[in-house]
Amino acid sequence: MAAAEAAHPRPARWRSPAGWPLRTRLVATMIALLAVLGLVVGGTAELYLKRSLSRQVDLKLAETMKFAVRGGGSGDKGWGPPGPGLDPITRLRSPLANPPPNVARGSILLFLDPADTGTVRGGGILGESTTGFGNDYADLSDKARGTLTAAALDAGGDPVDVDLGDVGDFRAVAWPARVDGAGNYLAIAALSVKDVNDTLNTVALFTGCVVLGSLLIAGWGGALIVRRTLKPLDRVAATASRVAELRLDRGEVELAQRVPEPDTDPRTEVGQVGAALNRMLDHIGGALEARHASEMQVRQFVADASHELRTPLAAIRGYAELSRRSRQPVPDELAHVLGRVESEAKRMTALVEDLLLLARLDAGRPLAQEPVDLTMLAVDATSDAHAAGPRHCWQLDLPDEPVTVLGDGARLHQVVANLLANARTHTPEGSTVTVKVGTVPNAAVLQVIDNGPGIPADLVPQIFERFARGDSSRSRAAGSTGLGLSIVHAVVTSHRGKVGVRSRPGQTVFTVTLPLVIPSAEHHTPSLPRVG
Structure with missing residues (x-):
């Protein structure tokens, strides 16, 4: 779990949707x-x-052009002359001087006379005139006149949108016309589209608010629905997580975790996953049971074989030793052979004893539970190691106060002795080996440190496995069986402790952590906390 989080740190999840949870996606x-x-x-x-709205503006623009143009110029665009319904006063007035009374305020009427060097008449439509003849024209700036005229002429008689800057946005059209029955003019009519733009902006704002509100409601409701819908998948994941937390590498494993029956409906995708997970757990459970049965058979065979081999090996050693004590002279060649027989018998006896110890530890045989002074144990083991390897430099680093643990003194002595024998075997003469004893909260720590060549990096992960060796040879002059460190691991684990190793060229550190003796205030008996 920690390795997975380290490989995919949480901030990186949001960089790509591929790292999002399913419900979020x-x-x-x-x-x-x-x-x-x-x-x-x-x-x-x-x-x-x-x-x-543009079509409505165009219709109003056509009506404006009809009122503005008098006589002729109907063409095929529909901008025809006004009907006969106009009052006499209107007929007498000229649109060049005053706009027609039916043209809306805010509109623009321009008349371009090509024959008079492009003179432009007209302007913006104001309110009622003080002369009583209807509306008046308001002057437009030369820039606005030029922009409107150019846009209308470029449109070729079709309505066009024109931006007149401070004056506003307009919809304009140009069409040739005869004004006052004489002269050919180009009439340009323009209507403001401010109301149209305001309406469009209001509708767009309202639509955006509605869509945004709908998205918020849909997101909230969708999250609730998706969370409820994916609850079966959460239960399937929880079952898989509980199985992942089980120790499956050794011992008898009771794989009783299963996906609940309601979450195994094959008609749903989650049910198919749950059913497949249950089938997989059934197969794994069967395989683990078969593996455990095979392991128990092998362990029982090793224990029985080791126990049975002790007697013939003891007999071989006895006869070899007896032959050396015979009163009759023994030829040198035969004496050498008997010496080798006795030496190999001792080596086989040590191997059988180690295998028998491991078999007993694997079987869960209880160890003695009594206070053990770890400092004195380190002193004794170091003294024995000095006698066995006088050409090494042996050092002790002990605390001022004794460090007491609860366990089997003989087996703990064997742990320290095996670590020191391992250091003596795998370091050259003259190397320094230091035995250090100390404490951390709720635990005692024993370290064996040497300044030898170190352990190969590829061997460190399996250094505590049985018959693990640093070279390819199966025999050594030192008589090593390859079980020393595996015994260390098994004994320490049986004491509910931990053992580890750190190694580099010039320094190798084996660390053993064991629970300290913590007296109980109620029963006055030592209790044993778990190290970890």
């Missing part, structure tokens, strides 16, 4: 689809509304 996908749908619907409605 589902809700995000739903919101994205709804957002796209809202944009499409809102955009389509906005375009349709703009087209409809």
Whole structure:
């Protein structure tokens, strides 16, 4: 679990949707689809509304042009002359001087006379005139006149949108006309589209607010629905997590965890996953039971074989030793052979004893539980090691106060002796080996440190496995069996402790951590906390 989190740190999850949880991706996908749908619907409605309002403006623009143009110029664009319904006063007035009374305020009427060097008459439409003849023209700036005239002429008789800056946005059209029955003019009519733009902006804002509110409601509701829908998947994941926390590498494993029956419905995707997980757990459980049965058979065979071999090996050693004590002279060659027989018998006896000890520890045989002074044990073991390897430099680093642990003194002595024998065997003469004893909260720590060549990096992970060796040879002059460190691991584990190693060229450190004796205030008996 920690390795997975280290490989995928949490901040990196949000850099790509691939690292998002499933429920987050589902809700995000739903919101994205709804957002796209809202944009499409809102955009389509906005375009349709703009087209409809523009069409209405064009109709008003056509009516304005009809009132502005007198006589002729109807053409095929529909900008025809006014009907006969105009009052006599209107017929007597000229649109060049005053705008027609039916033209809306805020509109623009311009008349371009090509024959008079492009003179432009007219202007913006004001309110009622003080002369009583209807509306008046308001002057436009030369820039506004030029922009409006150029845009209308470029449109070729079709309505066009024109931006006149401070004056505003207009919809304009130009069409040739005869004014007052004489002269050919180019009439330009323009209507303000401010109301149209305001309407479009209001509709767009309202639509955006509605879409945003709908997305928030859909996201909240979708999160609840997705969370409820994926609860069976959470239960399947919880079952898999509980199985992942079990120790499956050794011993008898009771694999009773299963996905609940309601979450194994094959009609649903989650049910298919749950059913497949249950089938897989059934197969794994059967395999673990078969493995445990095989291991128990092998352990029982090793224990029985080791026990049975002790007697013939003791007999071989006895006869070899008896032959050396015979009163009759023994030829040198035969004496050498008997010496080798006795030496190999001792080596086989040590191997059998180690295998028998490991078999007993694997079987869970209880060890003695009594206070053991770890400092004195380190002193005794170091003294024995000095006698066995006088050409090494042996050092002790002990605390001022005794360090007491609860366990089997003989087995703990064997742990320290095996570590020191390992250091003596795998370091050259003259190397320094230091035995250090100390404490940490709730635990005693024993370290064996040497300044030898170190352990190969590829051997460190399996250094405590049985018959692990630093070279390819199966025999050594020192008589090592390859079980010393595996015995260390088994004994320390049986004492509910931990053992580890750190090694580099020039320094190798074996660390043994054991629970300290913690007296109980109620029963006055030592209790044993677990190290870890």
